[in-house]
Amino acid sequence: QVQLVESGGGLVQPGGSLRLSCAASGSILKINAMGWFRQGPGKQRELVASITSGGTTTYPDSVKGRFTISRDNGKNTVYLQMNSLKREDTAVYYCNADVIARLGWSPRNYWGQGTQVTVSS
Numbered sequence: 001q002v003q004l005v006e007s008g009g010g011l012v013q014p015g016g017s018l019r020l021s022c023a024a025s026g027s028i029l030k031i032n033a034m035g036w037f038r039q040g041p042g043k044q045r046e047l048v049a050s051i052t053s054g055g056t057t058t059y060p061d062s063v064k065g066r067f068t069i070s071r072d073n074g075k076n077t078v079y080l081q082m083n084s085l086k087r088e089d090t091a092v093y094y095c096n097a098d099v100i101a102r103l104g105w106s107p108r109n110y111w112g113q114g115t116q117v118t119v120s121s
Contacts, residue, residue, distance in 0.1 A: 002026040002110045004095045009115030016119070017083045022095030022112055024076040032098040032107055034071055034078040038091035038117075048093065049080060062088075085119045093117050 008020040024031060035050030035058075049069035050058045057069055068081040078095065095112035 001101055002028060002097070002099050004097055004110055004112035006093065006095045006112045006115040009093060009117045011118045011120065012085055013121050014085060014087060014119055016085050017081070018085065018117060020080040020082070020093055020115060022078045024097050024099070024110070027101040028076060028099055029102055030100040031073070031076055032100065034095070034097045036069065036078070036080045037094045037096055039094070040091035043091070045094070051078065082117070087119050089117060090119045091117060
């Protein structure tokens with residue numbers, strides 16, 4: 001129905017940068033919001049950033065000033081620019097989208113498979 005595919009993860013040294021991308025495809029009428037979550041080993045999944053179709057963004061204190069989320073609504077794509085990366089940022093990053101798939105349907109939440117981000121020297 002709806003697929004989310006992430007890309008851009010990898011290995012980076014502390015202080016470095018990465019840019020993640022997530023493209024949504026399939027049966028999509030409207031995406032209300034998209035965002036990024038992450039889950040490190042032994043940790044619970046947590047919100048990293050979110051953005052509405054209108055451009056309203058949300059960040060937790062842990063990434064404010066370092067991460068920036070943006071989107072291209074026409075391409076159903078969301079990006080996460082990560083700067084000044086720390087070892088604590090190491091996690092699998094998951095793309096999330098709140099999607100109205102078809103006319104008259106209620107919004108549903110979809111997840112990508114995740115992309116690994118490892119911050120290490």
